[in-house]
Amino acid sequence: MKAHTKETQATMTPEKSLQFLKEGNIRFQNNLKANRNLLEQVNDTKEGQFPFATILSCIDSRVSAELVFDQGLGDIFSVRIAGNFVNEDILGSMEFACKLAGTKLIVVLGHTSCGAVKGACDHAEMGNLTKLIEKINPAVQAVTEPADESQRNSKNLEFVDSVSKKNVELTIDRIHAESPILSEMEQNGEIKIIGAMYDITSGAVAFYE
Structure with a gap:
């Protein structure tokens, strides 16, 4: 499988890009890799890159976007930060990826049993991590069930995963609210912005459509 070129990127639509990731x-789930020569792709991309998707995911070592979506060099922009939230730097990176570099799809990818989300559920405090976790607190507060405080912590994995899903949704809301460039591109049908959740027990990605 060859790396994407300017010509192949131009044929991609948001829907086709999403289908590529699903496939x-x-x-990945079936342990079947597309036949690609990564060193050949290094050579193919030495004069430019033409990815079709931008994926914001967690730094979790089990959730490498290139692996879980079986993509090669030059296929996707991968943005990784604990808790997969956005700030102005990440929004700027996404604007570059879509407006200047031509990607057609943004995926905000959360995952089950997320450590950063667990920290937010437990109101953990430790160095700079305290400030990071504050970014996830709105998702914790937005999940109202269970109401019993004794159940609203990292030991309740159902609650943790509900917060992870809400965090993805709120992150997409922030992209729309804080990036007029990306919001306008989506309204014009140039890109699609979608949330998804990776299951660390099965390797499956569920998209929120």
């Missing part, structure tokens, strides 16, 4: 994740 890649199915290959």
Whole structure:
């Protein structure tokens, strides 16, 4: 499988880009890799890159976007930060990826049993991590069930995963609210912004459509 070129990127639509990721994740779940020569892709991309998707995911070592979607060099922009939230630097990176570099799809990818979300559920405090966790607190507060405080912590994995899903949704809301460039591109049908959740027990990605 060759790296994407300017010509192949131009044929991609938001819907086709999403389909590529879905098919890649199915290959990953079935331990089937697309036939690609990574060193050949290094050579193919030496004069430019033409990715079709931008994926914001957690730094979790089990959730590498290139692996779970079975993509090669030059296929995706991968943004990783604990808790997969956005700030102005990440929004700027996404604007570059879509407006200047031509990607057609933004995926905000959360995952089950997320450590950063667990920290937010437990109101953990430790150095700079305290400030990071504050970014996830709105998702904790937005999940109203269970109401019993004794159940609203990292030991309740159902609650943790509900917060992870809400965090993805709020992150997408922030992209729309804080990036007029990306919001306008989506309204014009140039890109699609979508949330998804990776299951660390199965390797499956569920998209929120």
